[in-house]
Amino acid sequence: MLINTKKNHQLSEQQVTDESVYYGRRELLKKLGYLGAGSLLAQSASTNAGALDFFSSKEAEVFKRQALKFAPAGESLQILTPEAKISSHNNFYEFGTGKSDPVENAQGFKVNPWQLSISGEVDKPYTLGYDDLFKHFPLEERIYRLRCVEAWSMVIPWVGFGLAELIKKAAPNSRAKYVAFETLYDPEQMPGQKSRMGGGVQYPYVEGLRIDEAMNPLTFMSVGLYGKTLPAQNGAPIRLVVPWKYGFKSIKSIVGIQLVEHKPPTTWNILADREYGFYANVNPAVDHPRWSQASERRITTGGLFARNRIATLPFNGYGEEVAHLYKNMDLRKHY
Numbered sequence: 171m172l173i174n175t176k177k178n179h180q181l182s183e184q185q186v187t188d189e190s191v192y193y194g195r196r197e198l199l200k201k202l203g204y205l206g207a208g209s210l211l212a213q214s215a216s217t218n219a220g221a222l223d224f225f226s227s228k229e230a231e232v233f234k235r236q237a238l239k240f241a242p243a244g245e246s247l248q249i250l251t252p253e254a255k256i257s258s259h260n261n262f263y264e265f266g267t268g269k270s271d272p273v274e275n276a277q278g279f280k281v282n283p284w285q286l287s288i289s290g291e292v293d294k295p296y297t298l299g300y301d302d303l304f305k306h307f308p309l310e311e312r313i314y315r316l317r318c319v320e321a322w323s324m325v326i327p328w329v330g331f332g333l334a335e336l337i338k339k340a341a342p343n344s345r346a347k348y349v350a351f352e353t354l355y356d357p358e359q360m361p362g363q364k365s366r367m368g369g370g371v372q373y374p375y376v377e378g379l380r381i382d383e384a385m386n387p388l389t390f391m392s393v394g395l396y397g398k399t400l401p402a403q404n405g406a407p408i409r410l411v412v413p414w415k416y417g418f419k420s421i422k423s424i425v426g427i428q429l430v431e432h433k434p435p436t437t438w439n440i441l442a443d444r445e446y447g448f449y450a451n452v453n454p455a456v457d458h459p460r461w462s463q464a465s466e467r468r469i470t471t472g473g474l475f476a477r478n479r480i481a482t483l484p485f486n487g488y489g490e491e492v493a494h495l496y497k498n499m500d501l502r503k504h505y
Contacts, residue, residue: 250313251324251469253396259469260403261318262422264353264360267369272403275367279359279402281423286408290350290428292340303393303408307331311397312390317452317486319416323466328411329394334385342381342429349384350434351377351410352426371437377421378434378448379412380495388413388491414488416450447505449496452486456502 258273265272265279284300298306309329317323337349355363355374362368383389390411393400400406405422412419418438428434438446445459454464468478485492496504 248325249470250327252471255469256324256326256395257401257404261320261417262403262405263367263369263371264362264373264375264423265403266362266367271362271367273401275361276402279406281402281407284407284425286425286427288336288340288427288429290430291346292342292429294339294341296340300407304399307335309393314388314390314411314413315486316411316413316417316420317466317482319418319446319450319458319463321458321461321463321466321482322469323480324469327396328390328392329397330390330392330408330411332387333389333391333410334387336391336427337384337429340429345431346429347381348430348433349379349381350426350428350430351379351421351424352428353421354423354425371441375421375437376434377410377419377436379419381429382495383412383492386492386495388488414452414485414492416452418446419450449504451496451501451505452482453484453501453505454482455484456505 259269260272261269262272262276265275282300284303286298286303287295288297289295309331311327311329313325313327315323316326333349353373353375354360357364357373360373362371363373379389390413391408392405392411393408395401395404400409405420405424408424409422410420410424419436433448436446436448438450439448452463457463463482465479466482468480470478483489
């Protein structure tokens with residue numbers, strides 16, 4: 171699905187990518203049959219002032235004070251995170267809890283053959299094979315900010331398609347209120363699923379969204395990044411990307427999507443419900459119990475601990491598109 175109408179928070183790909191790289195990749199994408207796509211990056215805290223309307227007055231004031239401590243997410247840091255860093259700095263506990271464990275332990279991961287089933291409260295359940303993931307829906311490239319709950323962030327050029335298209339094809343019925351996701355369970359290929367490498371997580375990894383969140387135009391199913399198929403450590407062959415939520419919501423290596431009537435369990439909420447809520451919307455006014463969420467370290471060429479400290483924006487800068495989903499909700503209670 172193309173996003174043709176530019177919003178005031180959007181940057182063009184030319185603004186975040188060296189011009190020669192930009193045009194070279196666009197030509198490659200054309201040859202591969204990808205559609206051109208909008209870039210969805212927040213420019214500064216001021217462009218998302220309206221999102222504060224959905225926070226309590228106290229939370230909004232806290233956010234404003236915290237934002238003054240850090241440089242806004244300006245154009246100087248709106249550059250693509252290098253591919254090498256995206257593929258070597260990962261949270262994917264199925265392959266180990268260290269940031270470099272996934273790239274080391276996922277090299278033999280087999281993604282073909284693959285099956286992704288769409289079922290549950292739908293009239294037309296179906297299954298996609300590996301080739302279908304790349305051919306069933308028109309692919310497009312989107313540049314999204316990724317904000318980890320650990321207070322670091324990246325800017326990533328994903329390739330994929332809107333989750334809404336996948337869901338609509340299954341013809342959900344009136345009982346479909348939530349969407350539940352499940353990661354592959356294969357302890358032989360994913361050593362973290364059968365040892366302490368997995369951080370005490372109950373596998374398979376599961377996640378969930380409300381149906382309106384899943385159908386939002388920003389919600390994306392990625393099958394690639396930087397114009398290439400996804401590396402195993404980044405969630406090959408297909409993963410979810412929900413850019414206004416903390417990264418753990420963007421479940422990787424998905425084999426099952428079920429539309430359900432009731433709120434589904436989610437892995438990190440099961441593991442530590444006081445720290446990781448079902449919604450997990452990026453909220454700089456509400457700290458994690460063990461660290462502040464007011465700012466983040468943007469991973470660029472300087473690495474994780476370089477001085478790339480920027481203010482975190484409500485809904486990760488995508489409030490214009492998604493804040494209405496949470497109107498009249500207490501965003502401290504529904505964290």
